Amino acid sequence: MSRSDRLILDADVHHMYASADVITPYLQDPGALKEFPLGGAASSGVPNPHGTFRLDTVPPGGGPPGSDPAHLVADHLDRHDITYAILSPGSTLGIGGLPDIDLACDIARATNEWTIAEWFDVDERFLGSILVNARDPQQAADEIRRLGTHPRMVQVTINYAPCLLGNRFMNPIYEACDELGLPLNVHVGAWDMGINTGSIAVGHATGFVEQHFAICLPAIHNLVSVITEGVFVKYPNTKLILSEFGMAWLPFVLWRLDMEYRSTRDDVPWLTQLPSRYIREFVRFTTQPLEEPEKPSDLVKLVEMIGCPEMLLFSSDYPHWDADNPEHALRAFPEDWRRRIYYDNAHALFRLDERLAVA
Amino acid sequence: MSGPDRPRVSFPRAELPRGGSTVVKLGVREVVVYDVDGELFALFNRCPHQQAPMCEGPRGVTALPSGVGEFVIGGLVVRCPWHGYEFDLRSGRCNADPDRFRLATYEVREEGDEVVVYGRAR
Amino acid sequence: MTRALIDARFVPEVAELAALADHLPAGALERLRIAQKGEYTSMWPVSVFRRPGRPGAPDAGAALDRANVVLAVLDPGNAGTISGMANPYLAADLARATNAWSSARLERDERLRGSIVIDPKNPDLAADEIRRAGEDPRMVQVLMAYPPELLGDRSLHPVYAAAGELGLPVTLQASGAYTGVNKGLTAAGFPSSRLAHEAGWVHGAQPHLLSLLTEGTFARFDQLIIVFDGFGVAWLPSLLWRLEAELRHWEGRRPPGLPDDPGRLVAERVRFTTAGLELPADGERLATLLATLEHRPVLVFGSGSADPRPGADELGRQLPADWAAGVLAGHARTLFDSPDRAGAR
Numbered sequence: 133m134s135r136s137d138r139l140i141l142d143a144d145v146h147h148m149y150a151s152a153d154v155i156t157p158y159l160q161d162p163g164a165l166k167e168f169p170l171g172g173a174a175s176s177g178v179p180n181p182h183g184t185f186r187l188d189t190v191p192p193g194g195g196p197p198g199s200d201p202a203h204l205v206a207d208h209l210d211r212h213d214i215t216y217a218i219l220s221p222g223s224t225l226g227i228g229g230l231p232d233i234d235l236a237c238d239i240a241r242a243t244n245e246w247t248i249a250e251w252f253d254v255d256e257r258f259l260g261s262i263l264v265n266a267r268d269p270q271q272a273a274d275e276i277r278r279l280g281t282h283p284r285m286v287q288v289t290i291n292y293a294p295c296l297l298g299n300r301f302m303n304p305i306y307e308a309c310d311e312l313g314l315p316l317n318v319h320v321g322a323w324d325m326g327i328n329t330g331s332i333a334v335g336h337a338t339g340f341v342e343q344h345f346a347i348c349l350p351a352i353h354n355l356v357s358v359i360t361e362g363v364f365v366k367y368p369n370t371k372l373i374l375s376e377f378g379m380a381w382l383p384f385v386l387w388r389l390d391m392e393y394r395s396t397r398d399d400v401p402w403l404t405q406l407p408s409r410y411i412r413e414f415v416r417f418t419t420q421p422l423e424e425p426e427k428p429s430d431l432v433k434l435v436e437m438i439g440c441p442e443m444l445l446f447s448s449d450y451p452h453w454d455a456d457n458p459e460h461a462l463r464a465f466p467e468d469w470r471r472r473i474y475y476d477n478a479h480a481l482f483r484l485d486e487r488l489a490v491a
Numbered sequence: 492m493s494g495p496d497r498p499r500v501s502f503p504r505a506e507l508p509r510g511g512s513t514v515v516k517l518g519v520r521e522v523v524v525y526d527v528d529g530e531l532f533a534l535f536n537r538c539p540h541q542q543a544p545m546c547e548g549p550r551g552v553t554a555l556p557s558g559v560g561e562f563v564i565g566g567l568v569v570r571c572p573w574h575g576y577e578f579d580l581r582s583g584r585c586n587a588d589p590d591r592f593r594l595a596t597y598e599v600r601e602e603g604d605e606v607v608v609y610g611r612a613r
Numbered sequence: 614m615t616r617a618l619i620d621a622r623f624v625p626e627v628a629e630l631a632a633l634a635d636h637l638p639a640g641a642l643e644r645l646r647i648a649q650k651g652e653y654t655s656m657w658p659v660s661v662f663r664r665p666g667r668p669g670a671p672d673a674g675a676a677l678d679r680a681n682v683v684l685a686v687l688d689p690g691n692a693g694t695i696s697g698m699a700n701p702y703l704a705a706d707l708a709r710a711t712n713a714w715s716s717a718r719l720e721r722d723e724r725l726r727g728s729i730v731i732d733p734k735n736p737d738l739a740a741d742e743i744r745r746a747g748e749d750p751r752m753v754q755v756l757m758a759y760p761p762e763l764l765g766d767r768s769l770h771p772v773y774a775a776a777g778e779l780g781l782p783v784t785l786q787a788s789g790a791y792t793g794v795n796k797g798l799t800a801a802g803f804p805s806s807r808l809a810h811e812a813g814w815v816h817g818a819q820p821h822l823l824s825l826l827t828e829g830t831f832a833r834f835d836q837l838i839i840v841f842d843g844f845g846v847a848w849l850p851s852l853l854w855r856l857e858a859e860l861r862h863w864e865g866r867r868p869p870g871l872p873d874d875p876g877r878l879v880a881e882r883v884r885f886t887t888a889g890l891e892l893p894a895d896g897e898r899l900a901t902l903l904a905t906l907e908h909r910p911v912l913v914f915g916s917g918s919a920d921p922r923p924g925a926d927e928l929g930r931q932l933p934a935d936w937a938a939g940v941l942a943g944h945a946r947t948l949f950d951s952p953d954r955a956g957a958r
Contacts, residue, residue, distance in 0.1 A: 163866075164866070233767070268767065300701060300735060300737075301768070361559070362559035362560075365558075365559055366559045390588070391589075393587050394540075394574070394575075394576055394585065394587040394588050394592070395574045395575040395576060395587075396575055397577065397586060397587040398553045398554040399554070400579060401553075401554035401555060401556055401557045401561075401562065401563070402556070402557055402558060402559045402561070404556045404561070406587070406588060552643070554643075554644070555639075555642065560701070560702040561702070562640030562641060562643065562644050562702070562703075563640050563642065564639050564640045564643045
């Protein structure tokens with residue numbers, strides 16, 4: 133496929149605040165930020181010693197990587213000929229870890245307003261995520277309904293939940309997503325931030341290799357929870373996107389969960405099919421960070437075992453340090469998978485033809 | 492229908508108490524015969540998963556498909572004593588994975604004071 | 614004993630599954646029976662620190678007569694079990710069945726009142742149950758154990774709203790830790806003996822009271838009464854003094870709804886049962902300690918047993934007479950026998 137006819141939807145790009153001041157105009161209580169600096173809540177206690185961003189993404193005018201819309205357009209969208217990029221706010225990863233829940237909800241609301249006001253007009257290729265705070269599902273549902281019909285807000289994003297994702301506590305959020313036909317995107321990385329309880333059930337990582345490995349683990353518990361609690365039985369008009377948790381662990385989850393279900397289906401009688409069927413229908417994964425087996429072809433075998441290349445959405449995670457290069461990331465996959473993973477799967481998931489009158 | 496080509500095995504009705512079970516051999520195959528409130532069922536005695544003896548497992552009701560959070564009790568199942576796979580007593584299908592796992596069912600009836608189990612016609 | 618007694622926590626028997634069978638829907642009963650069946654791995658919540666079994670006392674009347682009880686609030690004994698149950702739907706079914714059982718039990722003796730037990734893990738279902746069971750005017754409190762959040766957390770607002778509609782106090786009981794899916798009282802490790810576990814309840818209410826005060830819960834629910842049952846009270850001065858000291862020098866934002874005099878708010882809106890009371894051998898010392906507060910906390914006698922008399926006798930001996938009268942009956946009268954209870958029919 134030549135570059136010019138390759139469509140790419142990048143499902144995970146992080147736009148950043150230049151500083152917390154950028155959302156001050158949008159906050160209901162700007163003074164509150166003084167008591168809870170976002171940086172404090174954004175620390176897991178075990179950060180990357182080399183920094184969190186690709187070193188070549190600093191905007192020429194200064195500010196953190198990802199904070200200058202024009203630079204992001206040039207450095208990423210134009211450079212790689214990206215068709216659409218979904219912006220997922222990067223500075224607010226830790227809001228679930230803020231103990232002041234109302235402040236966190238205010239920050240989420242303000243961030244959404246800032247995205248709409250200051251990013252969407254810069255480039256029509258930007259799509260957005262409705263950021264909400266799952267610690268207050270009712271406020272989250274209100275925000276989802278407030279912005280849910282905005283044509284460029286294609287998903288709802290949370291960075292943490294104070295319970296397993298299938299817990300009834302989350303129902304107001306699912307109900308709103310179901311009503312509006314929006315997928316719920318859950319992003320990695322915040323489970324250890326602020327007051328959040330941690331990626332690891334017992335103890336904590338003592339270094340970054342361990343920490344960065346561990347951040348993918350909440351996806352497993354949460355995926356199992358969402359399926360076994362019957363979220364998609366009750367809310368079939370939404371889907372779950374697991375962003376940046378990897379996917380090479382998926383075959384084992386499909387197999388093991390089906391095994392458990394065969395033994396004890398009477399404990400979850402609202403499921404009328406194997407759990408793996410629900411996962412294939414209702415769950416999607418962004419590709420980055422694509423796991424790297426010694427033999428690249430093993431990655432293809434792995435996706436064959438999952439049985440559903442429709443589940444994958446290409447993502448770069450620009451401008452984070454572990455971003456995948458759009459040119460290289462999907463090289464191991466066969467041609468027809470690449471087109472689906474780069475674009476078609478996302479196009480279908482986000483109903484882009486309806487939203488943007490895109491063919 | 493009986494005929495010279497159908498394998499069969501029989502045993503005295505009195506050997507199968509109400510609510511009980513007994514295992515017989517139909518040729519080389521073990522078949523478990525259940526009495527459920529006087530009604531008879533016969534199924535292959537080895538679980539298709541890992542060959543556990545089905546006769547050692549309980550039979551009874553299960554939780555039927557329901558809304559989220561509800562438990563509606565009903566149905567008639569036999570449960571494998573090892574991994575708990577649940578098979579519908581009438582159809583032999585595994586309720587959790589009917590396409591993949593199934594216990595063969597056999598025709599069984601009372602004839603006089605005997606119970607007769609019929610195999611497939613050759 | 615001639616003095617009239619009110620027992621805020623009367624436990625003639627624990628509501629076991631067998632007793633609740635008639636009140637459970639068939640599906641839930643079947644699943645709960647399965648839950649109880651396990652040998653060493655059971656879904657039925659049991660406590661790691663199991664108490665020795667207590668004999669039931671079906672003839673509770675005689676025990677009440679002996680102690681001259683005029684009003685006794687039934688504790689069904691399973692609030693902890695319900696709080697530790699993993700499945701939210703079965704926990705709700707069990708709570709509902711327990712409350713139906715309690716209502717029926719009240720028929721036996723007009724001195725008896727009931728507790729609406731709820732599962733605090735699912736506050737919306739709990740609120741439904743409060744409204745349902747609260748139709749019986751003899752149900753005089755909401756009872757829960759081991760909430761998954763601090764009591765001031767907004768997730769519990771549905772419980773307070775429903776209780777408020779019915780004029781019911783909400784009681785947090787010291788039970789449910791290390792039971793079923795529940796863990797302990799502190800993130801920093803665990804007690805290694807049952808003695809340490811039982812004595813450790815003295816820590817249990819403090820984070821909850823602080824949360825209620827600083828989240829403005831009493832302002833938002835302006836009729837709410839919270840009862841701490843089994844946590845003692847001698848820790849209250851230190852908590853109030855620390856809070857007042859912080860407030861005197863506080864430069865940051867003040868939580869809305871937190872008054873300048875939290876001690877008065879506690880005296881008005883919080884009650885403490887005498888179950889788990891930190892009673893030194895010389896009872897005067899407790900009275901002296903609590904008298905150092907400007908507003909003395911309000912205690913209500915709770916035997917926690919099938920036989921109220923021994924506990925009441927000891928308190929009668931230990932506490933100064935003027936205080937004992939209120940603790941043993943006076944304070945509870947307004948708490949549980951209020952004609953103002955909204956919805957009382």
